[in-house]
Amino acid sequence: MSGETARYLASRLVTTVLIVFGAMVLLFALSAIVPGDPAASLLGPQVEPDAARQFIQEMGFDRPVHERLWHFLANVLTGELGTDVVSRRPVAELIASVIPYTIVLTFAAILLAVVTGVPLGVYAATHRGSALDNVLAFVSVAFIAVPSFVVAIFLLLIFSIWLDWLPVLGAGAVGDWADQAKRLILPTVALSLGWVGFIARLVRSSMLEVMGENYIRTARAYGLPQAMITYKYALKNACIPTIAILGLGIGRLLGGAVLVEIVFSRPGLGRLIYDAILVRNYPVVQGAVLVVVVLFVLVNLVVDLSYSAIDPRIRRDVSRAGLPR
Amino acid sequence: MTLSLNRRQLLAGTAAAGLASVLEGRRDAFAQAGPRTTINVRIDRELGVLDPIDRKGPWDGNIIRCVHQRLVKQKPNSAELENDAAAEIKQTSPTVVEFTLKPGQMFTDGFGEMTAEDVKFSFERIVTPPPGKPATYKGDWVNLEQVEVTGKYTGRIVLSAPRANLFDIAIGDVSGCILSKKAVEQRGDAIARQPVGSGPFRVENVEPQRGATLKRNPDYKGPAPRFEQINIRYVSDPRTTELALRSGELDFAILPPSIAESLRSVQGLTITQEPSIAYLWIGMNVEKGPLSDVRVRRAIRLGLDVDQMLVAGYNGKAPRLNTLLPPQIFGHWSDAPVYRRNVAEARKLLQEAGASNPRFKLLVLNQPAQQNMALVAQALLREVGITIDIDAQEGGTYWSAGKGDTGKNLDLFLLRFNGKHDPNFIMQWFLSSQIGNWNWQRWSNPEYDKLFTQSAGELDRDKRRDQVIRAQRLMDESAAYVWLTNESNFIVHRSWLRPTGVPGWIDWQYEGFAST
Numbered sequence: 019m020s021g022e023t024a025r026y027l028a029s030r031l032v033t034t035v036l037i038v039f040g041a042m043v044l045l046f047a048l049s050a051i052v053p054g055d056p057a058a059s060l061l062g063p064q065v066e067p068d069a070a071r072q073f074i075q076e077m078g079f080d081r082p083v084h085e086r087l088w089h090f091l092a093n094v095l096t097g098e099l100g101t102d103v104v105s106r107r108p109v110a111e112l113i114a115s116v117i118p119y120t121i122v123l124t125f126a127a128i129l130l131a132v133v134t135g136v137p138l139g140v141y142a143a144t145h146r147g148s149a150l151d152n153v154l155a156f157v158s159v160a161f162i163a164v165p166s167f168v169v170a171i172f173l174l175l176i177f178s179i180w181l182d183w184l185p186v187l188g189a190g191a192v193g194d195w196a197d198q199a200k201r202l203i204l205p206t207v208a209l210s211l212g213w214v215g216f217i218a219r220l221v222r223s224s225m226l227e228v229m230g231e232n233y234i235r236t237a238r239a240y241g242l243p244q245a246m247i248t249y250k251y252a253l254k255n256a257c258i259p260t261i262a263i264l265g266l267g268i269g270r271l272l273g274g275a276v277l278v279e280i281v282f283s284r285p286g287l288g289r290l291i292y293d294a295i296l297v298r299n300y301p302v303v304q305g306a307v308l309v310v311v312v313l314f315v316l317v318n319l320v321v322d323l324s325y326s327a328i329d330p331r332i333r334r335d336v337s338r339a340g341l342p343r
Numbered sequence: 344m345t346l347s348l349n350r351r352q353l354l355a356g357t358a359a360a361g362l363a364s365v366l367e368g369r370r371d372a373f374a375q376a377g378p379r380t381t382i383n384v385r386i387d388r389e390l391g392v393l394d395p396i397d398r399k400g401p402w403d404g405n406i407i408r409c410v411h412q413r414l415v416k417q418k419p420n421s422a423e424l425e426n427d428a429a430a431e432i433k434q435t436s437p438t439v440v441e442f443t444l445k446p447g448q449m450f451t452d453g454f455g456e457m458t459a460e461d462v463k464f465s466f467e468r469i470v471t472p473p474p475g476k477p478a479t480y481k482g483d484w485v486n487l488e489q490v491e492v493t494g495k496y497t498g499r500i501v502l503s504a505p506r507a508n509l510f511d512i513a514i515g516d517v518s519g520c521i522l523s524k525k526a527v528e529q530r531g532d533a534i535a536r537q538p539v540g541s542g543p544f545r546v547e548n549v550e551p552q553r554g555a556t557l558k559r560n561p562d563y564k565g566p567a568p569r570f571e572q573i574n575i576r577y578v579s580d581p582r583t584t585e586l587a588l589r590s591g592e593l594d595f596a597i598l599p600p601s602i603a604e605s606l607r608s609v610q611g612l613t614i615t616q617e618p619s620i621a622y623l624w625i626g627m628n629v630e631k632g633p634l635s636d637v638r639v640r641r642a643i644r645l646g647l648d649v650d651q652m653l654v655a656g657y658n659g660k661a662p663r664l665n666t667l668l669p670p671q672i673f674g675h676w677s678d679a680p681v682y683r684r685n686v687a688e689a690r691k692l693l694q695e696a697g698a699s700n701p702r703f704k705l706l707v708l709n710q711p712a713q714q715n716m717a718l719v720a721q722a723l724l725r726e727v728g729i730t731i732d733i734d735a736q737e738g739g740t741y742w743s744a745g746k747g748d749t750g751k752n753l754d755l756f757l758l759r760f761n762g763k764h765d766p767n768f769i770m771q772w773f774l775s776s777q778i779g780n781w782n783w784q785r786w787s788n789p790e791y792d793k794l795f796t797q798s799a800g801e802l803d804r805d806k807r808r809d810q811v812i813r814a815q816r817l818m819d820e821s822a823a824y825v826w827l828t829n830e831s832n833f834i835v836h837r838s839w840l841r842p843t844g845v846p847g848w849i850d851w852q853y854e855g856f857a858s859t
Contacts, residue, residue, distance in 0.1 A: 052740070053744075072477055106392070174586050186583065280580050281582075282583070296738050
């Protein structure tokens with residue numbers, strides 16, 4: 019690792035810590051503002067007022083926000099994310115039980131979006147103005163505009179009810195990979211469809227821009243084959259904005275696939291947070307949001323590193339802007 | 344003949360073969376040859392705690408009741424009680440119940456035979472929970488002084504005062520489940536996920552966001568459940584539930600009327616409509632501004648058209664409720680007045696009260712049925728000269744809106760509570776002592792409180808009925824309540840499945856589920 023890269027990495031790690039800290043401060047502040055009594059939501063209607071008070075005290079919900087935040091961060095440093103106030107299970111255990119489903123779904127969706135969106139974008143750019151380009155433009159915008167949960171419902175109606183090919187519910191039996199794969203297909207398609215359109219549009223516009231660059235003209239002048247120019251030289255540079263967007267996309271999907279998780283009744287981080295918010299189960303919300311934020315930042319770090327590896331100019335720019343030489 | 348494949352054809356062929364193998368046998372995954380031994384049941388809330396002391400709702404309670412035995416339990420599809428773990432049980436005085444356990448009832452996981460010590464431990468821990476556990480269900484065992492162990496299988500439940508609903512609410516319900524003392528002490532908090540009982544089923548596993556698997560308990564001494572395994576699946580979305588019922592992945596669910604109705608034409612599914620004991624009403628804060636005048640409250644009651652509201656909220660598929668207690672609950676006031684909309688009378692009452700064009704906020708849960716009913720109420724009251732602002736809130740905010748001093752700010756609200764087969768259980772939320780907790784009307788009536796106490800300890804059924812009806816009259820006179828409905832349950836199940844539940848269908852009896 020060069021000194022430049024190390025400095026860049028160090029600056030990003032510092033930023034990561036600050037972002038996580040900022041996100042948690044914001045979360046704790048919001049939890050103090052949002053109305054709703056955790057005891058009422060969590061203990062049920064029969065709870066006696068004394069028992070509710072005792073519960074609030076035990077859970078530390080009566081303490082000032084800054085104290086709760088400090089306590090939470092101190093625990094996080096020791097690897098402790100708190101206890102779920104509903105099931106009394108460690109929050110880390112709950113997160114560990116659902117996070118594999120989220121990661122698999124997120125990466126499957128992004129992979130499908132890339133595998134489909136990039137070739138479509140390249141085709142549209144290299145056949146600019148053709149009938150298919152126009153059709154792709156229309157379809158891509160339609161894909162972007164339709165919310166994923168609507169797509170999810172249509173997919174279920176078509177493939178589960180009408181054609182009877184794929185199951186509706188859940189993530190499959192534990193340890194049964196074939197069952198899990200089957201139940202991953204529709205959620206993956208539902209989540210990725212919008213991204214397919216988005217990536218296709220992005221790649222198309224980036225490709226058109228790159229194809230007008232001098233080095234592409236030079237390559238053509240040297241008589242290089244068109245496929246080599248398109249895929250080896252143009253696409254590599256045209257992909258940089260796409261990679262940046264993918265980082266954001268992965269980060270968003272890690273905690274934001276809630277609706278698709280609900281429609282397919284799949285376990286996942288987004289649904290865990292959503293369910294916990296509804297009953298004001300703050301330890302679970304805090305622990306899960308922390309994990310989402312950390313994953314989000316880490317994924318974007320990896321993405322930043324990857325495109326700075328693709329284009330050394332970016333590394334130099336960031337290095338100059340980030341740390342003094 | 345020669346077969347030549349290029350790279351592209353090979354890749355396409357491989358992908359097609361892979362997809363085909365994944366899709367193959369789609370039905371096989373769910374279909375079972377011969378009589379079904381496993382069923383899939385939907386619950387709409389995530390499982391919380393499978394320990395009676397800390398359960399979070401009926402979805403937990405339904406599992407707890409089929410994993411543990413009680414001294415007495417409800418007969419299938421009935422609220423009537425029969426002996427379960429008890430060989431004999433009798434009330435020997437207004438404050439003493441004596442019981443004798445059947446010998447040889449074994450707890451699962453090798454925790455031995457059930458004894459009277461386990462009964463004592465289970466009942467008393469509800470009243471005096473171990474440190475760190477809130478006494479959430481202490482009210483179920485109110486008046487319990489102690490359980491005396493008089494022999495290995497015999498004991499006496501001693502009360503400090505007579506109690507009419509002792510069997511329905513305590514002994515025969517979730518708080519009356521008998522746990523293994525040894526198992527609870529050994530497993531600690533883990534007992535909430537790995538319960539040890541002696542009932543018809545045992546819990547195979549509980550998975551976050553997925554549900555639980557119940558397996559038949561081979562050591563259960565009562566009649567064996569028909570199904571070997573019940574998969575309890577947490578599916579929050581009713582539309583997904585509908586699709587899963589259509590596709591065959593679920594065998595049983597309770598659904599809102601609009602969705603259940605859409606399944607009527609599906610072959611192999613049966614929809615049964617059963618009256619519920621959950622009750623819904625519009626409450627009014629009797630301490631707030633113009634609402635403190637009974638004439639304004641009566642004007643609102645006369646300005647509303649309950650039947651129209653029920654059409655909007657439930658497609659007209661829910662029975663109208665005219666008093667607190669639904670018809671299937673002991674003490675139901677069958678002669679309760681049925682208020683019909685009378686705009687002229689409502690306007691007159693407002694005028695008399697000097698409330699010209701009052702404006703109120705109506706708090707509702709952000710759920711379609713409630714929001715639709717609120718919209719109708721808004722339109723109806725506008726004609727009377729009352730402006731309603733609808734305040735739709737999500738669960739967390741909504742359920743704490745009437746608590747403590749925050750509750751003083753409420754005007755009108757739509758509220759829905761689950762009931763039990765006991766009038767006092769339902770009446771308790773309207774006591775003066777519940778102001779700031781669940782009495783969001785903030786209505787306080789010493790006579791109501793007295794009638795509640797009297798009826799709770801009254802063992803003479805006729806006298807108790809009169810007391811309960813009188814209490815409902817007082818509520819009616821207050822005009823702080825516009826009763827709407829006790830709802831209907833739309834039970835959707837495979838036609839070959841015969842589900843069982845206590846009337847009202849809040850309590851399901853998994854052990855009684857059978858095939859026809």
